[in-house]
């Protein structure tokens with residue numbers, strides 16, 4: 001600690017139990033107490049801390065706002081939690097280049113706020129954008145509803161600055177849209193869950209803010225038809241910005257929580273947003289209306305005012321808080337399938353729900369196959385949690401069987417590590433381990449994540 005204190009002010013070092021406890025969990029499951037929490041406010045401080053951690057082989061865990069849903073920032077082997085959330089906000093807009101350079105602590109929604117002042121948009125829009133850092137988004141490759149049309153975080157990163165696990169500073173990519181110099185380390189770092197180093201700066205791509213948007217809400221008497229409607233729309237030549245699905249349980253939860261005028265009798269709704277030139281939107285809206293009626297939708301509503309449209313989108317935003325009130329514990333998954341397999345995945349989820357007698361609600365970014373089955377349960381009920389664990393395993397298996405993936409956006413962390421081999425196979429997993437070993441020879445950077453330990457199983461119950 002003496003070596004750390006040489007360059008880090010005491011006010012940024014926390015050793016009291018109460019402080020350390022605040023950093024022992026994230027928004028998922030599991031609690032792990034760090035030995036010390038250090039707040040870094042600039043690159044030099046990060047280099048100093050990482051160099052010492054590497055010299056003495058002390059585990060170090062980068063952390064933004066701790067909203068991770070897969071255990072990413074948890075200090076599973078003790079050591080140092082490196083809190084980056086207190087780094088002063090830096091947002092360097094370069095409107096002529098359509099780029100912005102940001103510090104790791106910037107809340108994602110702030111980037112879009114600044115971009116909009118210049119008629120521009122930062123498209124990735126995770127629901128946690130107001131509370132999560134761009135550093136966390138980059139490490140998790142976060143996505144949101146607009147991912148359907150625009151892509152996810154990785155599609156908007158031009159360059160990164162990274163402090164490697166050995167304390168060196170590297171820059172990847174740059175300010176240009178095109179760059180094919182050597183291996184694409186930018187893409188390797190994005191989504192690496194803080195295991196390859198600390199991101200200290202990012203240059204992000206912006207796009208022109210679309211001149212107009214149009215919302216459409218479609219009701220279905222059957223959730224499978226909703227799934228088919230999504231595939232049909234996407235193969236019709238129209239690419240909506242967002243296509244969000246809510247099943248009946250979600251609709252009811254929202255209406256009991258914050259009544260928003262959603263159709264209680266519908267089995268499912270799909271909320272669509274189009275963006276672009278007003279004339280194009282008019283044509284696309286009527287085409288979607290036709291498709292939906294053809295496929296068997298029970299009603300298509302087209303809001304005519306901004307207020308009506310925001311009422312619908314606000315209702316969608318209320319799903320998470322609304323379902324969280326139903327039972328004490330919410331296990332939120334993000335298994336993702338190819339879009340044509342959404343109806344099959346809905347069937348598999350229904351069978352899993354019945355087999356384990358569990359309360360499962362489904363919503364999500366259905367347009368890109370990223371469903372969020374949420375199991376509502378009570379963590380104090382060990383028998384129920386054992387059923388939940390088995391159900392979650394089957395949800396992962398269902399996604400893989402259907403050609404999908406364990407995680408569309410929440411990451412692997414500690415939670416999904418036991419299932420990595422099922423998706424990647426031995427050779428695929430081994431190749432990832434070799435990359436990790438080459439970058440981090442002493443294994444200090446966010447250890448205990450993504451790679452399964454021998455015999456590791458999914459555990460949703462705190463000991």
Ligand SMILES: Cc1cc2nc3c(=O)[nH]c(=O)nc-3n(C[C@H](O)[C@H](O)[C@H](O)COP(=O)(O)OP(=O)(O)OC[C@H]3O[C@@H](n4cnc5c(N)ncnc54)[C@H](O)[C@@H]3O)c2cc1C
Nearest residue numbers: 064065066067068072127133135136137139142143194199
């Ligand atoms: C209510 C709610 C809604 C959510 N909605 C979405 C959603 O729509 N889409 C989505 O993708 N996710 C969503 N999430 C998950 C979460 O918000 C994202 O994963 C987010 O990117 C985490 O950011 P954070 O600042 O909280 O990072 P943390 O949780 O602190 O850390 C996340 C990971 O990033 C690493 N990390 C953090 N900063 C750095 C850095 N500077 N350098 C290197 N590694 C770093 C950590 O080690 C950890 O592995 C949601 C979470 C909640 C609670």
